[in-house]
Amino acid sequence: MMNGISVVVKPNKQxxxxxxxxxxAPPLATIxxxxxxxxxxxxxSLTELARRAGIAKSTLSQLESGVGNPSVxxxxxxxxxxxxxxxxLVEPPSPTVRVVRAGEGPRIRSEHADFxxxxxxxGSTHARRDVYLLELEPGAVRKAEAHTPRSIEHVVxxxxxxxxxxEADPVELGxxxxxxxxxxxxxxxxxxxxxTFAVLVMEHP
Numbered sequence: 001m002m003n004g005i006s007v008v009v010k011p012n013k014q015x016x017x018x019x020x021x022x023x024x025a026p027p028l029a030t031i032x033x034x035x036x037x038x039x040x041x042x043x044x045s046l047t048e049l050a051r052r053a054g055i056a057k058s059t060l061s062q063l064e065s066g067v068g069n070p071s072v073x074x075x076x077x078x079x080x081x082x083x084x085x086x087x088x089l090v091e092p093p094s095p096t097v098r099v100v101r102a103g104e105g106p107r108i109r110s111e112h113a114d115f116x117x118x119x120x121x122x123g124s125t126h127a128r129r130d131v132y133l134l135e136l137e138p139g140a141v142r143k144a145e146a147h148t149p150r151s152i153e154h155v156v157x158x159x160x161x162x163x164x165x166x167e168a169d170p171v172e173l174g175x176x177x178x179x180x181x182x183x184x185x186x187x188x189x190x191x192x193x194x195x196t197f198a199v200l201v202m203e204h205p
Contacts, residue, residue, distance in 0.1 A: 027106045032066035034089045038082045052081035087130040113140035128204035136191035143188050150205040151183035160196025
């Protein structure tokens with residue numbers, strides 16, 4: 001779902017007035033901690049992880065320091081190199097009871113359509129399942145490239161209408177309708193009415 005989308009995150013510029021370094025605000029701080037945690041779990045150096053992900057070591061060092069502006073492509077490459085879902089790098093650790101209020105959560109926008117996805121929940125290590133809130137408006141179609149093999153997507157529409165599914169066989173859904181389809185083939189999300197939103201559950205093998 002996330003190919004072709006950019007994450008825009010900026011560090012917190014607040015200081016205590018004594019030239020203290022800026023403290024990165026979420027999701028930069030979350031991303032930095034997650035990359036460091038997963039790299040140490042795998043047991044590889046900055047140099048080796050950068051090589052596996054096909055990015056510059058300086059870029060990786062900046063990300064682990066909580067600076068820079070990571071793109072989805074960079075985070076996706078790191079997720080593949082670390083063998084973790086994309087969501088594992090952007091979601092903070094969850095407490096026993098976790099609430100995501102409207103307007104909260106890592107919100108990721110598309111570069112090519114009026115489409116935004118908010119990560120609500122990431123699957124655990126043994127249950128690779130991520131939950132997103134999708135917000136769409138009529139206009140350009142959000143076209144997604146194939147994801148990892150055997151991945152599956154589940155969509156439930158909350159309001160509005162949308163056309164979703166494989167490029168060759170999309171279906172039209174209204175409020176309360178549900179559809180599931182393979183995520184490992186090109187697919188689309190298209191709003192047919194203003195104010196369309198839906199819940200997307202992505203299952204990873």
